[in-house]
Amino acid sequence: MILQRQEDAVPRKESREAMFTGTHGRMPWRVGKESPRSNPGPSGRGFFASAWRREVKTYLHEGIDMSERVQRRTGATMLAAVLLGIGIMAALDEIGFHQVLAWHHFVETDNSALALASDGLLHTLELVMLVIGGALMLRLHETGQHAPGYRGAGFLLGMGGFQLFDGIVDHKILGLHQVRYVDNLLVYDLCWNLAGLLLLAIGYWLLRRARRGEALSQR
Amino acid sequence: MSGFTLVFGALAALYAWGWWRAKRRGRGWPLWRLALFVGSALAIVAVMSPPSMQWAHDDFRGHMAVHLVAGMIAPLGLVMAAPVSLALKNVPAHWGRRWVRFVSLPPIRVLGHPVTAALLNIGGMMALYLTDLYSAMRHSPGFALWLHWHFVVAGCLFSWAIAGPDPAPRRPSLEWRFGVLVVSMAAHATLSKWMARFHFPASVPLDQVQQGAELMFYAGELPEALLAYLLARQWVRSRYREPAGARGVTP
CATH class of the missing domain: 1.20.140 (Butyryl-CoA Dehydrogenase, subunit A; domain 3)
Structure with missing residues (x-):
């Protein structure tokens, strides 16, 4: 099996969906092996889980790319x-x-x-x-x-x-x-x-x- | 009871009283600062006690260990406990303006400049070890006492001038302070190598000088590195800010 090159598998600036659907930070040979929503975040009704979902929804809605919020030096x-x-x-x-x-x-x-x-x-x-x-x-x-x-x-x-x-x-x-x-x-x-x-x-x-x-x- | 015990015991008690008073009035002051100040004051009292002074008088390694604690490590702790800030929390506000006016006086600013502090510190050491002053000190108790006070006060002044957390307006820039720190660290390292190579002070046996100089070189750079880290932290904190709204966003 030929390993996919990493730059093909994970774009340098991840799209905002990629931040939440599981390709972010994955090993390159595992990208695409899982279902698109394999990383749904914490589930349950606790305070942190609901706050996480609310925040994700907010950023998806407002179109803020979280990977660009911090300048890399x-x-x-x-x-x-x-x-x-x-x-x-x-x-x-x-x-x-x-x-x-x-x-x-x-x-x-x-x-x-x-x-x-x-x-x-x-x-x-x-x-x-x-x-x-x-x-x-x-x-x-x-x-x-x-x-x-x-x-x-x-x-x-x-x-x-x-x-x-x-x-x-x-x-x-x-x-x-x-x-x-x-x-x-x-x-x-x-x-x-x-x-x-x-x-x-x-x-x-x-x-x-x-x-x-x-x-x-x-x- | 020596003067060191009286002065530093009283200072530690005063700091503890101020800490307790600030806490009672709801303006907290961290416990680690209290521990730092009291620990440093007790360290000075301990190394200036008669048995340790006797060891320092007989043995050059003992002299170096006492110098290390009383002149470098304990002053750093005393200054980093921010005693002036704690005092200003406990007195009326116009005392703060008085303090600022006092620190802004030209003689005090010259005395508190890093260059003056480094000259007093390293210059004093060079005069002591490279000339015959060391044997003069061993034969004159009054001069020895004065010299030990000089070690403690010059050490406090140097730590305060380089990276003191207490309020001081119109401080020299970070570049000045870092440059002076690096030069004085290099002078300290060079002095210890010279002492081991050329046998200074000459009135002490050579093996004691070599072991004392190695102690001065390796143990002396720990408080210096700590001082450099505290200064570097001030610099990187002002240079690289927390990005706005970045906290708590990353899932």
């Missing part, structure tokens, strides 16, 4: 996700390699004052990125303005970008520390940077899907 979602990706990757590096594995240390004996100052500034910027990204993403979800598909893409792009930056600028140009103090350092450096490239590639693939409206998650 693509750029802000992308920014928040990239900042979160950078911050989380920096935290993983700090916790995993500095604290748990102890492959490199708090300061090395041959660090200069300037290199340490740049290290302190970079560390602060990573922490601030994590905090701002978290606050922004929380707010976008609170107000329902997050754009589907851009979260994962931005997160992986941020992670991969930071990994590559750490491997090239911190380890090689500034010389703050190496990945591990062993003889075959080249293998470690290659693994470090290739992992960053792999994350970037997956993030770019997700970004292209999101731009085409084929994001893996439509919510």
Whole structure:
């Protein structure tokens, strides 16, 4: 069986009937398998059920498209996700390699004052990125303005970008520390940077899907 | 009984009285703020008690832990409990205008500017650790007492200048406050790395300096990150509003 492409199955802007008749948010291969009124909403005579039906009737009658009531912020979602990706990757590096594995240390004996100052500034910027990204993403979800598909893409792009930056600028140009103090350092450096490239590639693939409206998650 | 116990015990009691009075008059004030204020005041009293001060005098790690609680964590709690807002709820309305006039005075505005607060905070620390002031402090009890008051007051001033919830007219913009916060965080991190690498203060054994500096680096960034989050939340709340009528519409 050939899977239907998602953009054929679910239009990007759902019509207002689609909001209430069950295609909204369905897996693409299940669209059309159910009866048109498979999602009648809550039934019964309770307060919430009757309020829900009254509201749906109101919007159907007035022709308000509920999917367009909230503006989706693509750029802000992308920014928040990239900042979160950078911050989380920096935290993983700090916790995993500095604290748990102890492959490199708090300061090395041959660090200069300037290199340490740049290290302190970079560390602060990573922490601030994590905090701002978290606050922004929380707010976008609170107000329902997050754009589907851009979260994962931005997160992986941020992670991969930071990994590559750490491997090239911190380890090689500034010389703050190496990945591990062993003889075959080249293998470690290659693994470090290739992992960053792999994350970037997956993030770019997700970004292209999101731009085409084929994001893996439509919510 | 030390001055810290008297002052912060009295402040905590005053806050609790104001909280109870506001509640009795039907203008509620959240319980978590009361808990935050009393907890922070008690934390300062605890770290300034004689056994903890003895530890701080003998051991650099102890000094760093005391500094961390009294200069960063507890002041953040004191300021975020919004004591001025609670006080203004309990006094006649014209006191509010008096407060605003007081805060608008040029010397107070200069003192409460983020740049001044950061200079007092980070500059004081740099002077203490990078020069010989630290050994002078260990040999002079009066100077040590003054310095501990400086830690607490400068910490409160910094938290208030960056993200204080109390009413203050004509505050510097969010960009200024965020910039000053980032620069002072970077200065804090850099200072701790320098101390570990170049052995400052020199009168303390090197292993104590290195462990104290790591404590300063890793534990010191938690209250700083919290402060940054509170400031970032103010920004995103004003930038991304709730869409009108969006609540309760989504089925």
